[in-house]
Every structure is written in structure tokens, then in C-alpha cells.
Amino acid sequence: xxxxxxxxxxxxxxxxxxxxxxxxxxxxxxxxxxxxxxxxxxxxxxxxxxxxxxxxxxxxxxxxxxxxxxxxxxxxxxxxxxxxxxxxxxxxxxxxxxxxxxxxxxxxxxxxxxxxxxxxxxxxxxxxxxxxxxxxxxxxxxxxxxxxxxxxxxxxxxxxxxxxxxxxxxxxxxxxxxxxxxxxxxxxxxxxxxxxxxxxxxxxxxxxxxxxxxxxxxxxxxxxxxxxxxxxxxxxxxxxxxxxxxxxxxxxxxxxxxxxxxxxxxxxxxxxxxxxxxxxxxxxxxxxxxxxxxxxxxxxxxxxxxxxxxxxxxxxxxxxxxxxxxxxxxxxxxxxxxxxxxxxxxxxxxxxxxxxxxxxxxxxxxxxxxxxxxxxxxxxxxxxxxxxxxxxxxxxxxxxxxxxxxxxxxxxxxxxxxxxxxxxxxxxxxxxxxxxxxxxxxxxxxxxxxxxxxxxxxxxxxxxxxxxxxxxxxxxxxxxxxxxxxxxxxxxxxxxxxxxxx
Amino acid sequence: xxxxxxxxxxxxxxxxxxxxxxxxxxxxxxxxxxxxxxxxxxxxxxxxxxxxxxxxxxxxxxxxxxxxxxxxxxxxxxxxxxxxxxxxxxxxxxxxxxxxxxxxxxxxxxxxxxxxxxxxxxxxxxxxxxxxxxxxxxxxxxxxxxxxxxxxxxxxxxxxxxxxxxxxxxxxxxxxxxxxxxxxxxxxxxxxxxxxxxxxxxxxxxxxxxxxxxxxxxxxxxxxxxxxxxxxxxxxxxxxxxxxxxxxxxxxxxxxxxxxxxxxxxxxxxxxxxxxxxxxxxxxxxxxxxxxxxxxxxxxxxxxxxxxxxxxxxxxxxxxxxxxxxxxxxxxxx
Numbered sequence: 107x108x109x110x111x112x113x114x115x116x117x118x119x120x121x122x123x124x125x126x127x128x129x130x131x132x133x134x135x136x137x138x139x140x141x142x143x144x145x146x147x148x149x150x151x152x153x154x155x156x157x158x159x160x161x162x163x164x165x166x167x168x169x170x171x172x173x174x175x176x177x178x179x180x181x182x183x184x185x186x187x188x189x190x191x192x193x194x195x196x197x198x199x200x201x202x203x204x205x206x207x208x209x210x211x212x213x214x215x216x217x218x219x220x221x222x223x224x225x226x227x228x229x230x231x232x233x234x235x236x237x238x239x240x241x242x243x244x245x246x247x248x249x250x251x252x253x254x255x256x257x258x259x260x261x262x263x264x265x266x267x268x269x270x271x272x273x274x275x276x277x278x279x280x281x282x283x284x285x286x287x288x289x290x291x292x293x294x295x296x297x298x299x300x301x302x303x304x305x306x307x308x309x310x311x312x313x314x315x316x317x318x319x320x321x322x323x324x325x326x327x328x329x330x331x332x333x334x335x336x337x338x339x340x341x342x343x344x345x346x347x348x349x350x351x352x353x354x355x356x357x358x359x360x361x362x363x364x365x366x367x368x369x370x371x372x373x374x375x376x377x378x379x380x381x382x383x384x385x386x387x388x389x390x391x392x393x394x395x396x397x398x399x400x401x402x403x404x405x406x407x408x409x410x411x412x413x414x415x416x417x418x419x420x421x422x423x424x425x426x427x428x429x430x431x432x433x434x435x436x437x438x439x440x441x442x443x444x445x446x447x448x449x450x451x452x453x454x455x456x457x458x459x460x461x462x463x464x465x466x467x468x469x470x471x472x473x474x475x476x477x478x479x480x481x482x483x484x485x486x487x488x489x490x491x492x493x494x495x496x497x498x499x500x501x502x503x504x505x506x507x508x509x510x511x512x513x514x515x516x517x518x519x520x521x522x523x524x525x526x527x528x529x530x531x532x533x534x535x536x537x538x539x540x541x542x543x544x545x546x547x548x549x550x551x552x553x554x555x556x557x558x559x560x561x562x563x564x565x566x567x568x569x570x571x572x573x574x575x576x577x578x579x580x581x582x583x584x585x586x587x588x589x590x591x592x593x594x595x596x597x598x599x600x601x602x603x604x605x606x607x608x
Numbered sequence: 609x610x611x612x613x614x615x616x617x618x619x620x621x622x623x624x625x626x627x628x629x630x631x632x633x634x635x636x637x638x639x640x641x642x643x644x645x646x647x648x649x650x651x652x653x654x655x656x657x658x659x660x661x662x663x664x665x666x667x668x669x670x671x672x673x674x675x676x677x678x679x680x681x682x683x684x685x686x687x688x689x690x691x692x693x694x695x696x697x698x699x700x701x702x703x704x705x706x707x708x709x710x711x712x713x714x715x716x717x718x719x720x721x722x723x724x725x726x727x728x729x730x731x732x733x734x735x736x737x738x739x740x741x742x743x744x745x746x747x748x749x750x751x752x753x754x755x756x757x758x759x760x761x762x763x764x765x766x767x768x769x770x771x772x773x774x775x776x777x778x779x780x781x782x783x784x785x786x787x788x789x790x791x792x793x794x795x796x797x798x799x800x801x802x803x804x805x806x807x808x809x810x811x812x813x814x815x816x817x818x819x820x821x822x823x824x825x826x827x828x829x830x831x832x833x834x835x836x837x838x839x840x841x842x843x844x845x846x847x848x849x850x851x852x853x854x855x856x857x858x859x860x861x862x863x864x865x866x867x868x869x870x871x872x873x874x875x876x877x878x879x880x881x882x883x884x885x886x887x888x889x890x891x892x893x894x895x896x897x898x899x900x901x902x903x904x905x906x907x908x909x910x911x912x913x914x915x916x917x918x919x920x921x922x923x924x925x926x927x928x929x930x931x932x933x934x935x936x937x938x939x940x941x942x
Contacts, residue, residue, distance in 0.1 A: 459822030
């Protein structure tokens with residue numbers, strides 16, 4: 107892409123981002139990113155999970171510092187040292203997870219940190235009146251004295267916007283603002299954005315919902331692997347074209363050869379729904395030796411789905427059968443007993459007890475095996491651990507603390523914990539998250555081996571390449587709904603993303 | 609980068625292996641153990657009477673109540689909880705025993721009194737456990753509530769007055785020294801300590817408590833019944849507090865609703881001095897035994913040295929802070 111012409115090309119009083127770079131250790135998350143936002147326009151920032159959108163917007167909002175590159179905002183060099191400095195300069199960000207104080211009132215939230223004072227006391231009347239005025243400007247009928255906790259998510263978001271308005275923000279960054287909103291609420295938000303836009307405000311709009319981009323954005327910037335790969339002067343671009351740019355051609359990666367699956371169906375999921383509606387009416391089955399990938403964007407309900415199958419979260423309706431037998435999903439213990447095991451998404455919080463040894467971690471969950479009569483002897487744990495360690499190729503000793511292991515080795519410890527049972531259904535949620543690229547291939551080999559040994563394997567990943575490279579079939583979720591199951595032959599980046607963004 | 613990491617991993621593993629053999633029983637309690645030894649050395653040198661059989665037996669007698677309660681507290685702290693109600697449950701159990709057994713009240717005999725007392729104490733613990741696991745109250749709050757309730761119930765039984773005078777065989781449990789040195793109550797404490805040490809080290813259920821304290825979610829996802837074990841731990845802590853109340857009754861030949869005031873803090877102090885982490889997952893009966901001994905020896909030694917009880921309180925406070933601070937520094941250094 108040619109660099110953005112700045113100043114000379116189209117002089118305006120907006121935002122110019124020039125060649126921003128950012129690395130975390132050896133990983134470059136942002137490379138030479140340049141784009142501009144003109145006054146009174148909405149620029150959509152698109153890309154897959156991990157494409158660099160968040161880093162880029164965090165830099166503009168002052169919560170991250172770039173390694174190189176410059177920003178010009180309203181004609182002046184701009185390098186905010188903190189979010190407060192960015193706000194002072196008129197740049198605000200509305201995070202996906204709203205940053206409100208739930209037990210304070212709407213007005214207090216709007217004015218937190220700069221409560222209007224009179225005579226050494228908070229001037230509540232003035233505060234409520236001013237907050238009320240801002241809320242009216244947004245067309246919102248909420249009492250400024252109401253506690254934020256009692257508001258719906260959509261209304262809470264409005265409070266955040268009102269707060270930004272009172273801070274005289276002229277550029278607002280929205281990170282996935284509609285992820286938690288329903289149709290009408292989204293419409294209201296769009297109405298407000300259009301109104302503020304007409305008043306001259308600018309917006310950077312990050313969203314995974316490509317269908318709404320054409321409606322709200324003026325221009326589109328597409329990111330991939332930390333780079334800006336396309337800039338469109340208009341927003342009514344075919345979704346397919348954007349998706350192709352988002353997924354692009356990635357670096358070749360080493361995925362193991364998959365063996366053909368067997369005939370026996372080990373896992374059958376029927377009409378499964380969650381009480382919170384994070385997934386609805388999901389149906390699929392997995393055969394022995396088969397790897398089913400589950401793809402979808404963040405918030406699509408992937409983790410919730412597999413946690414429910416593993417008994418970790420409750421379901422509201424539907425059924426799960428393992429090797430033909432129905433499983434009563436009333437807790438992880440029941441699922442484990444039925445042969446369903448889960449390698450959870452958050453390794454450190456859910457997968458391993460960090461302060462304890464590899465041996466202990468392997469024993470947790472296998473006491474029926476290590477201690478058949480309830481007696482746990484260190485020698486038995488040691489032997490059991492050594493077997494697991496050598497089977498998975500963990501680089502460590504049984505009485506070494508798990509906290510001292512690399513992420514890849516920690517992941518192998520969790521897999522080793524379950525392999526010994528042996529399970530019938532092996533579920534892995536984000537198996538390579540936070541693991542060095544170099545160590546991933548080893549995890550992929552392990553996963554392929556699990557399938558080869560006759561288990562039904564389910565892999566959830568935000569990394570599309572990973573899902574495609576590892577799976578015999580790919581189930582795509584979007585907003586909690588099953589959008590389709592693609593065979594390996596028909597599952598391409600574009601096909602999956604099209605379903606995932608539908 | 610990766611290669612050097614692996615090498616150091618292996619080295620650390622080898623070191624951990626040798627270390628594990630050395631301190632299998634007192635795992636992670638080398639610091640407190642050294643402290644106890646130094647304390648005993650100092651008292652041996654500064655007093656004539658510390659290192660005598662008679663005095664050592666005295667110390668053991670004096671720590672039985674604390675020791676028995678501290679076993680239960682160790683379990684609770686291991687699963688990441690806390691029990692502030694043990695002092696009150698001790699008093700309630702003692703009052704229940706007196707009420708059921710004493711001729712002036714129900715006069716049903718000592719065995720019945722002891723059994724009912726232990727059941728009541730266990731129920732108190734179970735209720736605390738349910739408040740934590742089902743009602744999702746923070747353990748601090750749940751047991752703070754129980755602390756008040758149990759104390760009030762204890763007072764209600766006799767409207768605040770004490771019950772004096774138990775059978776001779778009962779009081780002799782804490783006085784008569786069998787084999788020339790061991791009273792039944794001290795023996796009971798030692799047997800309980802050994803049973804629970806074995807339980808925590810070698811039983812699957814005991815090991816599971818370490819998993820729960822290390823990370824309740826990891827434990828749950830590993831198929832460990834976190835809720836029922838947590839309930840069981842609080843109930844056990846209650847029963848042991850009740851048992852401590854019975855031992856105290858034998859020592860004093862009386863029960864009073866105001867007994868055990870502030871014992872929860874001594875108990876927590878002993879467990880923490882013994883190397884347990886209040887965030888759970890770290891601790892052992894061996895460590896707690898050392899913690900209890902440090903508090904017992906310190907009190908005894910300061911008495912022998914003629915230090916006023918007020919200064920003793922100050923010293924014990926300083927020891928708690930020092931013990932935990934050293935532990936924190938050591939961990940950070942690693």
C-alpha cells in the first residue's frame with residue numbers, strides 16, 4: 107500500500123497516523139500502520155482476531171505506546187502518555203468491556219474524577235442537570251441519579267458515550283460497540299453516531315459484524331498480521347472482498363498429516379442451548395479419530411459451547427451422547443467419568459495449579475487411577491507423572507513446579523493429565539493461545555496423535571489457519587448460532603469467515 | 609532461547625528433587641523450624657528451667673487446645689478459606705457438653721454430653737461451609753456471622769453463667785500422665801496431628817484440598833467435588849474446635865460461655881507462622897505443629913523470663929509479622 111498522503115494531499119484537521127510500529131518481544135503486532143480519519147467521518151477498522159486493531163486503537167487512545175511512528179491530531183503532533191492525556195486532547199475510547207463504576211449513579215459516572223464542587227461539597231444539582239443535558243443530547247431518557255448497575259448494557263454504553271461527550275471528545279474509538287446489543291439498540295447507537303458526526307465528531311469503528319459496516323461507516327481500513335492491507339474510500343464493499351483481504355495469504359505453517367477418521371460415532375450433540383443464550387440449538391457429531399474444529403469470532407459462543415459439553419457450565423436444553431450413551435451434564439466430574447475431557451481456554455487460571463508440581467497437577471483428576479484405594483504414594487505419583495511426561499514429551503521433572511514451565515509445556519501437562527484415562531472425547535479450547543509459534547507444531551502433532559489413537563477430538567481456536575490445518579471438518583458459530591459445518595475440502599479462510607461474520 | 613530455558617528447567621527440577629527428599633514431612637517449613645530451634649536454644653541459654661522434662665510437658669499441656677483447633681484451621685486455610693468462629697464454637701460445644709452432662713442440668717452423662725457437643729460443633733462448621741459454598745458468602749463473613757451466632761447460643765444455654773464440676777475421670781484426662789509423661793489430651797492432639805498429616809499427604813481427598821486451594825476452578829474442571837469437600841472441611845474444623853472445647857473443659861474442670869475469646873486469632877497465627885498461605889493451596893500439619901510450638905514455647909519462655917503478659921502480646925504480634933514477612937521475602941527471592 108502507498109503511504110497515506112498527509113498534510114499536502116488533503117489538508118484537514120483530523121487524525122493522521124503515520125507508520126506506527128509496535129512489538130512485544132519478538133512478536134511484531136503492528137507494522138508500519140498508516141491511515142487517516144477526517145473530521146465528521148466514521149472509519150471502520152476491520153481485521154481478524156489478533157490483526158492489530160486493538161493495539162492500534164490503544165495507541166491512539168493513549169493506553170499503549172508505539173515503538174516507532176507518529177500521529178498528528180488537529181494539526182499538532184500527538185503522542186498521549188496516558189488515556190487521561192488522550193482525553194485532554196479530545197480522543198476517547200469506548201471499550202468493549204465498559205469501564206463504569208456499577209454502584210455509582212449515572213451522573214457520578216459521567217463526571218467521575220471531576221465532580222462539580224461548590225463550597226467544598228459536591229454540587230449534586232449541577233452535576234445531575236449537566237449529566238441530564240448530555241443524556242438528552244443522546245436522546246436518552248434515563249435519570250442521572252440511577253445506579254449504573256441497574257441499567258441494561260446498551261444504556262450503560264450510552265453513559266460511556268455521554269461521559270466522552272462531556273469530556274469534549276472530538277474523536278471516539280468504538281471497540282465492538284454492538285457485540286452486546288440487540289437490533290433496536292444498535293439502530294439507536296447508529297442514530298447517535300450519525301448525529302454526532304453531523305456535529306463534526308470523528309469515529310474509529312471496530313467491529314466484526316461486517317454486515318453493519320456498510321450502514322455506518324464512510325470508509326474502511328482492513329488490517330492483517332499487524333499491517334494495514336487495504337483502505338477503501340467507500341464502505342459499500344462486498345463482504346466477500348473484505349473477508350478475502352482480512353484473511354489474505356498467511357505464512358505457510360506446519361500442520362501434521364491427518365489420518366482418516368473411523369466409523370464409530372463417539373460424540374453426539376443434539377439441540378444444545380445455554381441458559382444465557384450464548385449458544386443456541388447446536389447439533390453435531392464427531393467420530394472416533396476425527397478432529398472437529400470450531401471456528402467463530404470472539405463472543406460467538408465457542409468456549410461456552412465446549413465448556414457446556416464438558417460439564418463445566420450448565421445447559422438449558424439439549425442432550426449429549428458419548429459412544430451412544432447419554433451423559434448427564436451436571437458437572438465436570440460426570441463428564442470426565444463419561445469420557446469427555448476439556449483442556450480449558452485459560453491455561454493459567456483453569457488448567458494448571460501453577461504453584462504445584464507437574465506430578466501433583468497430573469494426579470489431580472486422576473486420583474481414581476493413581477490412588478485406586480484412596481492412598482496417594484509419592485512413588486506412584488512419580489511413576490504416573492514420568493509416564494505422562496515421556497508420552498507427551500514435556501520438558502520437566504515430576505516434582506518441578508508447573509509455574510517454571512513454558513506455556514507449551516504447561517499445555518502438554520494438561521493434555522497429559524487427561525490422556526492417561528484414556529478419554530473418548532478430547533476437547534481443546536484455544537490449545538496454542540500464548541504459546542510461541544515454534545512450540546505450536548509440537549502441540550499440533552499431539553492433537554493429531556490423540557485423534558489417531560481413536561479419540562474424538564474437538565478443537566476451538568480463534569486462529570483460522572489452525573482450525574483449517576487441524577480439522578477434518580469445521581463447525582462455524584456466529585452469535586451463538588451454528589452457521590454450518592464445512593468439510594475439509596470446502597473449508598477455506600473465506601468460506602469460514604463468510605459464515606462467521608453472517 | 610528455548611534451549612537454555614529447558615536446560616535451566618531441568619536443573620531446577622533436579623534441585624527440587626533432592627530438596628523434596630530432605631523435607632518431605634515438613635515441606636516448605638524449614639524457615640519456621642529454624643526459628644523454633646533458635647527460640648529453644650535462646651531459652652535454654654537464658655533460663656535454667658526451660659529445658660527440663662517438667663517444663664516441656666507443661667508446654668505440651670498448654671498447647672493442646674490451640675493445637676487441636678489449629679489442625680482444623682489448617683484444612684480450612686488450605687482450601688483458601690478462613691474460620692473466625694472456632695473460638696465461639698469451642699465455647700458453644702463446651703457449654704452444650706456441660707448442659708447435657710452436668711447433674712444440675714440434663715444429667716445424661718459425660719459420653720452423651722461429649723457426643724452432642726461434637727455434633728453441634730460439626731453442625732456449626734457445616735453451616736459455615738454451606739454459607740460459603742451455596743450462599744457464596746466470603747468465608748470471612750460467613751464465619752464472622754457464625755462466630756457471633758455460636759457465642760450467643762453458648763450464652764443462651766445457661767444465661768451466661770458457667771457450669772462447674774465434672775467427674776474425676778474426665779478432669780484426669782488432662783492431668784494424669786500415662787507412661788510418666790503423656791496425658792490423654794496431649795496424646796489425643798498428637799494422634800490427631802499424625803492422622804491429619806497422613807490424610808493430607810497420602811489420601812486422595814487430602815491431596816485434593818491442595819488442588820482446591822491452589823485453584824478452585826482447576827480443581828472443579830479436574831472432576832474434584834469442590835463444594836462437598838469444602839463443606840466437609842468446615843464441618844471438620846467445627847468438630848475439632850468442639851473437641852478443643854472439651855479438652856479445655858477437662859483442663860479447667862468447668863465450662864463458661866466466655867471461654868475461647870480471641871482463640872481464632874491465635875489459631876490463624878499458628879497456621880500462618882507454620883508457613884501456610886492465606887490464599888490457599890500451601891500449608892501442612894507439620895508446619896502448623898511448628899507454628900503452634902513457636903507460640904507455645906514463646907509464651908512459656910516469656911513467662912519463665914518474667915516478661916509481663918502485655919509485652920508478650922507485643923512480642924507474639926512481632927513474631928507473626930516477622931514469620932510471614934520472611935516467608936514472603938524468601939518466596940520472592942526464588
